[in-house]
Amino acid sequence: MANPGLAVLEEALRSRKLDRTLTRALAPLERTDPAALAPTAVAALDDCLKGGLPRGQLSEIAGPRSSGRTTLLMQLLAAATRRGEIAALVDTCDRFDAGSAAGAGVDLDHLLWIRCAAPESQLVERALKALNLVLQAGGFGLVAIDLADVPAAALNRIPFTTWPRIQRTLEGSDTAGVLVGPQPIARSAGGVTLLLRASTRWSGTCLPERPGLPERPGLPERLDGVPPNGVPSSGVPYGRSRRIDGLDLGMRVVSPRRRVQGDIRVCCDSCD
Numbered sequence: 001m002a003n004p005g006l007a008v009l010e011e012a013l014r015s016r017k018l019d020r021t022l023t024r025a026l027a028p029l030e031r032t033d034p035a036a037l038a039p040t041a042v043a044a045l046d047d048c049l050k051g052g053l054p055r056g057q058l059s060e061i062a063g064p065r066s067s068g069r070t071t072l073l074m075q076l077l078a079a080a081t082r083r084g085e086i087a088a089l090v091d092t093c094d095r096f097d098a099g100s101a102a103g104a105g106v107d108l109d110h111l112l113w114i115r116c117a118a119p120e121s122q123l124v125e126r127a128l129k130a131l132n133l134v135l136q137a138g139g140f141g142l143v144a145i146d147l148a149d150v151p152a153a154a155l156n157r158i159p160f161t162t163w164p165r166i167q168r169t170l171e172g173s174d175t176a177g178v179l180v181g182p183q184p185i186a187r188s189a190g191g192v193t194l195l196l197r198a199s200t201r202w203s204g205t206c207l208p209e210r211p212g213l214p215e216r217p218g219l220p221e222r223l224d225g226v227p228p229n230g231v232p233s234s235g236v237p238y239g240r241s242r243r244i245d246g247l248d249l250g251m252r253v254v255s256p257r258r259r260v261q262g263d264i265r266v267c268c269d270s271c272d
Contacts, residue, residue: 034051035055035174036054036055036056037049037050037051037052037053037054037055038052038053038054038055038076038079038080038141038142038176039051039052039079039083040052040053040072040075040076040079041075041078041079041082042072042075042266044264044265044266045194045251045253045264045266048253048260048262048264049192049253049260050260052176053076053176053178053191053192054176054190054191054192055173055174055175055176056170056171056172056173056174056175056176056190057167057170057176057177057188057190057191057192058163058166058167058170058177058178058179058186058188058190058191059176059177059178059179059188059191059192059193059194060178060179060180060181060184060185060186060187060188060191060192060193060194061073061178061179061180061181061194061196062180062181062182062183062184062185062193062194062195062196063182063195063196063197063198064182064197065148065182066198067196067197067198067249068196068198068249069148069180069196070095070148070180071104072194072196073089073144073146073178073180074100074101074104074105074106075104076142076144076178077089077101077104077106077111077142077144078101078104078105078106078107080110080141080142080176081105081106081107081110081111082105082107083141084110085110085140085141085142086110086111086112086139086140086141087106087110087111087112087140087141087142087143087144088111088112088113088114088134088140088142088143088144089111089112089113089114089143089144089145089146090114090116090127090130090131090134090143090144090145090146091113091114091115091116091146092116092123092124092127092145092146092147092149092150093116093123093146093148093149093150094115094116094117095146095148095149096113096115096146098113112134112140114130114134116130123150123154124147124150124154124155124157124158127145127147128145128158128162128166131143131145131166132165132166132169135166135169135170135173135175135177136169138173138175140175141174141175141176142175142176142178143175143176143177143178144177144178144179144180145178145179145180146180147179147180147181147185148180148181148182150181152182155181155182155185158185163185163186163187163188166186167186167188167189167190167191177191184254187256188256189256190256191255192253192254192255192260193253193254193255194251194252194253194254195251195252195253195254196249196250196251197249197250197251198248198249198250199248199250200248201245201248202243202245203243203245248265248266249265249266250263250264250265251263251264251265251266252264
């Protein structure tokens with residue numbers, strides 16, 4: 001027997017165009033038009049996303065520090081500006097570095113950079129207000145808001161009604177919305193969430209400061225071909241001698257409407 005109260009609630013949500021929150025009542029979203037997607041220019045990610053991030057939806061990049069979230073954001077901005085689109089970034093905590101962005105391929109002439117200058121207690125409120133104004137203006141291919149370094153207590157104070165309101169503004173537009181944070185926040189029904197993790201690949205070891213001292217705990221006992229308590233034939237002095245060989249970036253793609261799903265691994269090798 002159907003629940004009459006639930007039926008009334010669903011009808012009220014549909015009348016206010018908030019039925020996107022009813023994920024269990026909606027069929028999986030199939031997008032066959034490439035124009036409805038914003039490619040990321042990361043081949044493995046675009047394959048998993050079946051072309052890119054959905055336009056007219058709010059997607060998320062979530063992960064702890066050093067997980068690659070800023071790198072991926074720069075990649076998205078670079079891909080959008082290379083296509084000739086105008087992109088916007090709401091830089092809540094003033095962490096954006098224009099030089100690094102240009103080095104990553106972002107066309108700064110096609111980027112609107114919004115720096116939030118406000119007391120700490122008002123930062124999130126000002127950033128969300130700026131985001132809403134940009135989305136209402138329209139004409140952007142990609143709009144991102146960086147909340148990655150906002151304290152957890154401030155994020156928890158954001159009313160949940162904020163995200164359906166932002167999604168409603170995005171609905172039907174050609175703009176791909178992106179929210180960067182330490183964890184999933186908005187959980188948009190039509191967008192996707194990219195959960196990031198990263199690990200560093202090392203080679204070598206940390207040799208003792210001088211012969212006779214014990215090896216540093218938790219590290220390999222020796223470098224290849226170098227006795228731990230002998231003088232290295234290469235002449236490299238004792239001390240720290242480890243080398244980063246690369247990064248393994250892991251990414252889990254989550255879609256509430258099950259349009260896409262999967263795990264991706266991207267290997268970044270270091271170069272001399």
